[in-house]
Amino acid sequence: MRHQRWGLELSALLALPSLITAVTFDCNHLRVDGQSFDLSALKGPHAVHYIEDTPPSLSNTTFTLDICNPLQRTKDVPKADECPGGTRVCGIETDYNLADGTSSIKKVVPIAGEYTSSNGRSMDPTLERLKNSASHGDSEREGVRVVLNGGNYPFDKSSGTPQKAIIEFVCDPDRTGLEHVEGDSREKVDDAAEGRMKRRADDDKKEDGDKGGDKGDDKDKEEEDDASLKFISYKTEGEADREAGVLRLEWRTKYACEGQTEHEPSKGKSNHWGFFTWFLIILFLGVAAYLIFGSWLNYNRYGARGWDLVPHGDTIRDLPYLMKDWGRSIVGTVQGHGTRGGYSAV
Ligand SMILES: *[C@@H]1O[C@H](CO)[C@@H](O)[C@H](O)[C@H]1NC(C)=O
Numbered sequence: 001m002r003h004q005r006w007g008l009e010l011s012a013l014l015a016l017p018s019l020i021t022a023v024t025f026d027c028n029h030l031r032v033d034g035q036s037f038d039l040s041a042l043k044g045p046h047a048v049h050y051i052e053d054t055p056p057s058l059s060n061t062t063f064t065l066d067i068c069n070p071l072q073r074t075k076d077v078p079k080a081d082e083c084p085g086g087t088r089v090c091g092i093e094t095d096y097n098l099a100d101g102t103s104s105i106k107k108v109v110p111i112a113g114e115y116t117s118s119n120g121r122s123m124d125p126t127l128e129r130l131k132n133s134a135s136h137g138d139s140e141r142e143g144v145r146v147v148l149n150g151g152n153y154p155f156d157k158s159s160g161t162p163q164k165a166i167i168e169f170v171c172d173p174d175r176t177g178l179e180h181v182e183g184d185s186r187e188k189v190d191d192a193a194e195g196r197m198k199r200r201a202d203d204d205k206k207e208d209g210d211k212g213g214d215k216g217d218d219k220d221k222e223e224e225d226d227a228s229l230k231f232i233s234y235k236t237e238g239e240a241d242r243e244a245g246v247l248r249l250e251w252r253t254k255y256a257c258e259g260q261t262e263h264e265p266s267k268g269k270s271n272h273w274g275f276f277t278w279f280l281i282i283l284f285l286g287v288a289a290y291l292i293f294g295s296w297l298n299y300n301r302y303g304a305r306g307w308d309l310v311p312h313g314d315t316i317r318d319l320p321y322l323m324k325d326w327g328r329s330i331v332g333t334v335q336g337h338g339t340r341g342g343y344s345a346v
Contacts, residue, residue: 112148177253
């Protein structure tokens with residue numbers, strides 16, 4: 001009961017109870033409106049495609065996202081052909097010229113990510129619970145809407161168009177969320193060993209393999225319709241200086257169902273940890289304040305210098321010796337016990 005009141009007061013402090021901006025985005029512990037969601041089962045890079053017929057070419061935009069970690073660079077792909085470090089959601093448009101069979105990368109759009117160290121933009125994740133939402137449509141559904149920001153296109157231009165991803169995780173008890181969802185199995189750049197990476201032959205072989213798997217288009221189409229992760233739209237939304245490129249995705253998964261993490265006692269546990277941490281912090285601050293104030297008093301009142309400044313300075317100074325003595329006496333006791341039993345075998 002008490003914890004709940006604390007929770008209420010806290011969310012009141014944060015202004016909007018159902019719309020909370022999380023400082024960090026922990027995919028395994030999204031908390032909104034008193035509900036916890038653990039989406040860590042959906043971790044790793046996942047991709048959806050948006051195909052546009054743009055004669056004479058076919059435009060194929062691949063949106064890759066990883067809700068738990070920044071996307072990693074792909075081995076043997078030039079840096080300019082991928083999103084910058086820190087990206088969580090990336091859009092890459094490839095145009096296939098159907099007439100001459102060539103293809104080229106047209107756009108690389110960093111949509112969301114933590115870029116505080118590169119261009120100063122941050123992901124600013126916003127969570128909103130769908131159930132009991134103010135919107136009529138949403139109130140029927142169960143899940144959480146996540147907005148991830150930070151992107152900009154062109155990335156380095158302050159005049160670029162801001163980008164964001166709106167992902168609705170919708171409760172579907174029959175789905176894990178990985179049904180027919182494309183992963184990204186391409187080998188990633190091992191940051192630790194970036195120096196010894198060039199192995200073209202390997203990758204060429206792999207590319208051939210990928211093409212071989214592209215048969216059965218009808219089956220692909222069916223699977224795409226039934227995929228748990230769905231592309232809804234990507235377009236410019238908002239007017240004038242509030243214009244932004246918005247990617248909308250829908251992800252049906254049982255992990256967006258409420259009560260999915262309720263049986264875990266994590267709620268109470270985290271609270272107790274919270275109190276314990278606070279207790280330690282206050283204790284530490286108290287001791288620090290005592291020492292500082294004591295020193296100041298000793299200095300001003302009694303003109304103390306050096307070790308005499310510190311309250312109980314003698315005891316503190318002797319602490320190592322006391323510890324050593326104590327340790328020695330323990331070792332002595334143990335050894336005493338050992339040798340009392342007679343000679344040990346060598
Ligand atoms: C779009 O690109 C992806 C990855 O490059 C590929 O798997 C998919 O088949 C392409 N779709 C079409 C219709 O070309």
